[in-house]
Amino acid sequence: MEHRGIRIDATRREMVLAGIAGLGAALIRIEPASATPATMQRAIHQIVGEAPVNKGKVTIDVPALVENGNTVALAIEVASPMTAQDHVKAIHVFNEKNPLPNVISAYLGPRAGRARIATRFRLADTQAIVAIAEMSDGSFWSASADVIVTLAACLESLD
Amino acid sequence: MARALINVPPKATRGQTIEIKTLISHIMETGFRHDNVGKPIPRNIITTFRCTYNGEEIFRADLHPAIAANPFISFFTVATESGTIDFEWTGDNGFHETGSAKITVE
Numbered sequence: 001m002e003h004r005g006i007r008i009d010a011t012r013r014e015m016v017l018a019g020i021a022g023l024g025a026a027l028i029r030i031e032p033a034s035a036t037p038a039t040m041q042r043a044i045h046q047i048v049g050e051a052p053v054n055k056g057k058v059t060i061d062v063p064a065l066v067e068n069g070n071t072v073a074l075a076i077e078v079a080s081p082m083t084a085q086d087h088v089k090a091i092h093v094f095n096e097k098n099p100l101p102n103v104i105s106a107y108l109g110p111r112a113g114r115a116r117i118a119t120r121f122r123l124a125d126t127q128a129i130v131a132i133a134e135m136s137d138g139s140f141w142s143a144s145a146d147v148i149v150t151l152a153a154c155l156e157s158l159d
Numbered sequence: 160m161a162r163a164l165i166n167v168p169p170k171a172t173r174g175q176t177i178e179i180k181t182l183i184s185h186i187m188e189t190g191f192r193h194d195n196v197g198k199p200i201p202r203n204i205i206t207t208f209r210c211t212y213n214g215e216e217i218f219r220a221d222l223h224p225a226i227a228a229n230p231f232i233s234f235f236t237v238a239t240e241s242g243t244i245d246f247e248w249t250g251d252n253g254f255h256e257t258g259s260a261k262i263t264v265e
Contacts (some may be wrong), residue, residue: 102221
């Protein structure tokens, strides 16, 4: 009985803590979008939830030094046989220091044949970008890449 | 209005993995910039891209303001049968653009 009592208490404490954490997140979201690695972590958490994110399987193809942050070529490839049993369901890309942490979320399936996407994106500052692949078995795999930017995007005014 | 460029190989052998490239002309205004009197410029971006192969969805992407102007997206698919590959872009302010390409699979 005592054990059970303790367990219930712990659960309640966890719920209270979760509630406080949620409130904190809500309060932070009201502030102007500040570019921090923490906002990226929150955006990643929204996608993966509590699941562990493993390192590996994902390759980010992005230049290490970018002159113009307004257009940066980006390609993500995930090592996967792309069969009906074992394939990549989604590829998500995040950044640390743009006004918003998300870049793209791409949803594919076994019909893709090859888990590779390419696009062009903006970078507001020298920063790390993170790509996360969601597999058909529910696991998450990630890679990160550092990019040095000399001319930033997003924040300039029109003259 | 917006114009889309689509690159799909016109012919493929059955089971071959082909690359599809798309480019659409769009400003992708982030919503974080200001005009010359300091007024914020409202966000105007493409939010969703979708590709169907003979009616079945093979690729979909959610785009964010971090995607560069004139969004370029490339991806792969297995050529299963002859038919039509359709593309659809939707975005802010009721933006909607479609395109399609024919493929012959032997």
